[in-house]
Amino acid sequence: MKDNFTLEIRQGIGGDESLFFLQDLKKMYIKFFQKNNINYKILLNLEKEVIIEMENSVFNINLINESGIHRVQRIPKNENQGKMQTSTCSVFITKNLKNTNIVLNNKDLKIETCKSSGSGGQHVNTTNSSVKITHLPTKIFVECSDERSQLLNKTKAIKILNFRINKFLSEENSLKTNLNRKNVIFKSERSKKIRTYNFQNNKIINHLTNSNCFQLNKVLNGELEILFKK
Incomplete structure (x- = not known):
């Protein structure tokens, strides 16, 4: 899609x-x-x-x-x-x-993996499939463990990270358009x-x-x- x-x-x-x-x-x-x-x-x-x-x-x-x-x-x-x-x-x-992917340069990303928690027995995931990606410039991060595959979790995490960063930048830009009303705009928008x-x-x-x-x-x-x- x-x-x-x-x-x-x-x-x-x-x-x-x-x-x-x-x-x-x-x-x-x-x-x-x-x-x-x-x-x-x-x-x-x-x-x-x-x-x-x-x-x-x-x-x-x-x-x-x-x-x-x-x-x-x-x-x-x-x-x-x-x-x-x-x-x-x-x-x-x-x-x-x-062009949102332009924001996510590899040098700006910290990618960590760990074992996903499971419900026990044969459903426990023993591979490092859970992914945490941090965008270093903004400190925004996403943790994803929905999928059993590390690649799928990474792909999903990138999508979510894209969304969060662009939301952050959008809010930041809207505040900068009226510096004199920064606090008012921030509170009213929230x-x-x-x-x-x-x-x-x-x-x-x-x-x-x-x-x-x-x-x-x-x-x-x-x-x-x-x-x-x-």
């Missing part, structure tokens, strides 16, 4: 509820891709972070606008007093540039709310358009077009 767009979902505030919400968002986007025949590939699938690579589609403009803070309001399952909790996750979507998902009222508040949608269940089932039309 060609490198076109990359989607990152990260845990925000809210502890376990934020982690549960991350899984909700991951399923939402994947169902959206599947329903619209958009090819995708999961590059990283951790408890606190998910990175998905996806191809170009007619929804590019809408998907780019997904970047920001997604907020959820619901009553946790273990909440005995029925108190609603607010949690967040951050979403970042960027277009992959064709806290920019895109949506609030209110489970109690089956409602989604779109903060970009100041509109409400009372079809939360459908949206979480991958019908994002409902929100794109508003």
